[in-house]
Amino acid sequence: MPVPKLNKDDLLKSEHQLGMVLDLNKCIGCQTCTVACKTLWTDQPGQTTMYWMNVETRPGAGYPRGVAAPNGGWTSDGKQGVKGRLPSAGDYGTAYDFDYDDVLFSPGETRFKPGPEPAWGVNWDEDKGTGEFPNAFMFYLPRLCNHCTHPACVEACPRNSLYKRDQDGIVLLDQERCHGYRFCVEACPYKKIYWNHAAKVSQKCIFCYPRIDQGIPTACSTQCVGQVRFVGLVDDEASPLYKLVHQWKVALPLLPQHGTEPNVFYVPPTAPEAVDATGKPTGKRRIPMSYLEGLFGSGVSAALDALESELGKVRRGQSSELMDLLSVTRYQDLFILPTAPSNGAWFGAFSADGSHPVTAPEKGEH
């Protein structure tokens, strides 16, 4: 029996939109988010090099290799698809095999190393960055599916296997309906849909929807030691996301030029000032604005100005709503979910000083 016909317009609709803001000035590249996601969702056959969540060093080649020179998505008017490049298996690298027997039980001094000699893999260029001393620079860029409002992946699938959830816009991929054609992989400028060669289907970040449905934020967010991530409805004016994205305009989408309207936003890295040969600050930015604009669009300059201006207030002993928002004194302020239990059960539950169990406030109290 054939699968039912589905209407593409219906698949693209959602009543609300969940999103995430990541403050790159707080990300230390510890990969805890990566591991939290990997152990929870992608430990099955065919998923060895599949990282729904990964942290890249930028400037760098990205992961899969080449994603830093993105392709796919839409033309600048958002109306026509742009052909993308399908990465090769080599762009993801291979899992390393170590010959433990040889090292442990063979005579002589065998060097413990993976074989065959790897040439690329996840985090291959970690911490490398670019530039010359004393003005070399790098920063971490955690990446997950952007759960876009105009998702090229959803529109690319000839089988209508991808859709946005009605209630929150999370982009999901129907594993039964998928036939593994990979137009979605090709269309996604972020290459955040992966090919599972064992299951012969494409797979992607599900924004931890089974957790979301219980009012629990994504694993990458709750495990983040730097408290880098805010999760909530982008269209909820009470949400810190709304304030950071729409009010303060300091949280920006990644690669907006590809027209997919991402719902994951980044507070761009301020980075220290450039210094001269004697080590004195020059008053110029260390990370070239053109590089940041290539990643986050034309709003970067204004966002950095706003961040530095508000930071200046705090340094002068004044108050700043934006800095209060970004510094997050209460863990639970990071996450305002429409599905959160009113008793705040998941927060687990201790007050900031650890003295007593806490109850999360109702959504409206924020």
Next chain:
Amino acid sequence: MQADRVDIDSATLLDPSQAVWREASSQKLQLVQTPLSMQPSPWLQGAYQGGTWGTLSSATLRLLHNGDVIAARVEWAVPNPVRSSVSPNEFPDACAVMLPFVRDASIFMGEDEAWVNMWLWRADGFGPFAVTAAGIGTSRRIDDGLVEATAVYAEGGWQVVFTRRLQPQDRTDHVPLQPGSSWQVSLALWQGATADRAGLKSFSPTWTELEIAA
């Protein structure tokens, strides 16, 4: 074309290199590229303008039956066969024989009240499958073991034989075929070297009449 009746066991029919196939009547079907305008993907219609797919121009089809099983042998030239789908940018060569559930169903994967039935083989060893569809984008693979396939790559081309019981019990997912009757058949080929997949393929744009010998 005709599916002659032969007194040969089903396992032998499933072997593309058996002599019986050399003696079977054949028909060369002309294939064309699927039109971009029919792709059910707004993104694809823009992104694939001027793209390359569906460049295989013909295939040779032979059919035989032994009263119990019908067998279809498809042969086509492919200079660079692709057998793997491990890498994300690898798409295997593939072939499908299509039969309508209702005569003259839409050649474009059938329609609501006139489904089509396919036998699908892929060079990566995934399958074979029976497939039913009621229009573009509605195909479902059925892995019930009824369709079997064997393939060899020789002399610069694939030779694929499908077999299936003429009269399967499951008539929802399989078109029953009756000796002594006539039916219709068409072909689709996917070439891995040009990343053919889904609706990006070569196909025979009209049904070929098929006489199934009594």
